[in-house]
Amino acid sequence: MKKYVLVGAGARALHMFAKPMSGEWRDRLHFCGVYDVNRVRAGLLSAECGNVPVFDEFDRMMETVKPDVVIVASADYTHHTYIIASLRAGCDVITEKPMTIDAEKYREILEEERRSGRKVAVTFNLRFAPYFAKVKELLAAGAIGDVYHVVLEWHLDRSHGADYFRRWHSEMAKSGGLLVHKATHHFDIMNWWLDSRPNEVSGEGNGAYRALINLHVIFIWI
Numbered sequence: 582m583k584k585y586v587l588v589g590a591g592a593r594a595l596h597m598f599a600k601p602m603s604g605e606w607r608d609r610l611h612f613c614g615v616y617d618v619n620r621v622r623a624g625l626l627s628a629e630c631g632n633v634p635v636f637d638e639f640d641r642m643m644e645t646v647k648p649d650v651v652i653v654a655s656a657d658y659t660h661h662t663y664i665i666a667s668l669r670a671g672c673d674v675i676t677e678k679p680m681t682i683d684a685e686k687y688r689e690i691l692e693e694e695r696r697s698g699r700k701v702a703v704t705f706n707l708r709f710a711p712y713f714a715k716v717k718e719l720l721a722a723g724a725i726g727d728v729y730h731v732v733l734e735w736h737l738d739r740s741h742g743a744d745y746f747r748r749w750h751s752e753m754a755k756s757g758g759l760l761v762h763k764a765t766h767h768f769d770i771m772n773w774w775l776d777s778r779p780n781e782v783s784g785e786g787n788g789a790y791r792a793l794i795n796l797h798v799i800f801i802w803i
C-alpha cells in the first residue's frame with residue numbers, strides 16, 4: 582500500500598483527507614504523517630485521526646516516511662513550495678485548489694512536474710456534487726445540443742461569502758484574490774461541463790482585494 586503524508590491541518594485537511602484516510606480508506610493506503618507550521622493544529626488533527634505521527638519539520642517528515650504521495654492542504658500561498666519539494670523527492674502530489682496563486686509559481690510547478698515525471702492532481706471536489714455531475718451528464722448526452730455561449734454569474738451569500746474576508750483568504754498575496762482562490766472552482770466546472778477551454782479570458786476587479794466590490798469575468802469559448 583502506498584504511503585501518504587499530509588501538509589496542513591486545517592478544516593479542509595481534516596475533513597476532506599485525514600478523517601477518510603484514517604477511517605474508511607485505511608485498508609487502501611497508509612496515512613503516515615502530518616505537518617503544519619502550527620503544531621497545535623497538527624496535534625488536534627492527529628488526535629482525531631488515530632494518532633497519526635506529527636512532524637515539526639516538513640523535510641524531516643519526508644526523510645522519515647519516504648512517502649509515495651504528498652497531500653497539500655495548507656494555505657494557498659504555501660502550496661508551490663511543498664508541491665515542488667515533493668516532486669523533487671519523487672512523490673506524486675494531490676493538492677487542494679488552487680494549485681498556486683500566480684502564473685510564475687504555476688509555471689515552476691509544471692516545469693518540475695515535467696522534469697520529475699511525477700503527477701500533480703488538483704482536487705476539484707465540486708465535480709462530485711450531484712447537481713454539477715448531473716449537468717455534466719445532461720450536456721454530454723446532448724440534452725441541449727451544442728453550446729455556443731455561456732454566461733456565468735456566481736453569487737456568494739453573506740455567510741459563505743463573508744468567510745473569504747476574515748482570514749488569509751482576504752489578502753491578495755496569500756490567496757491570489759477571489760478570482761484565483763474561489764473562481765478556480767468556476768473556471769474548472771465550466772471547462773469540465775463543456776469539455777473545452779476558453780479561447781479568451783478577460784476580467785476586471787475594483788480596487789484592492791479587501792475592498793473588492795465588483796467582479797466581472799468574460800470567457801469566450803469558440
Ligand SMILES: NC(=O)c1ccc[n+]([C@@H]2O[C@H](COP(=O)([O-])OP(=O)(O)OC[C@H]3O[C@@H](n4cnc5c(N)ncnc54)[C@H](O)[C@@H]3O)[C@@H](O)[C@H]2O)c1
Pocket residue numbers: 588589590591592593594616617618619622654655656657659677678679704705706748762
Ligand atoms: N475544495 C474546496 O472546496 C476547498 C474548501 C476550503 C478550502 N480549500 C483549500 O484547502 C486549503 C486549506 O484551507 P482551510 O480552509 O483548511 O484553511 P485553514 O486556514 O483552516 O488551514 C490552513 C492550514 O495551513 C497551515 N499553514 C499555513 N502556512 C503553512 C505553511 N507554510 N506550512 C504548513 N502549513 C501551513 C495553517 O497553520 C493551517 O492549519 C486551501 O488551499 C484552500 O483553498 C478548498
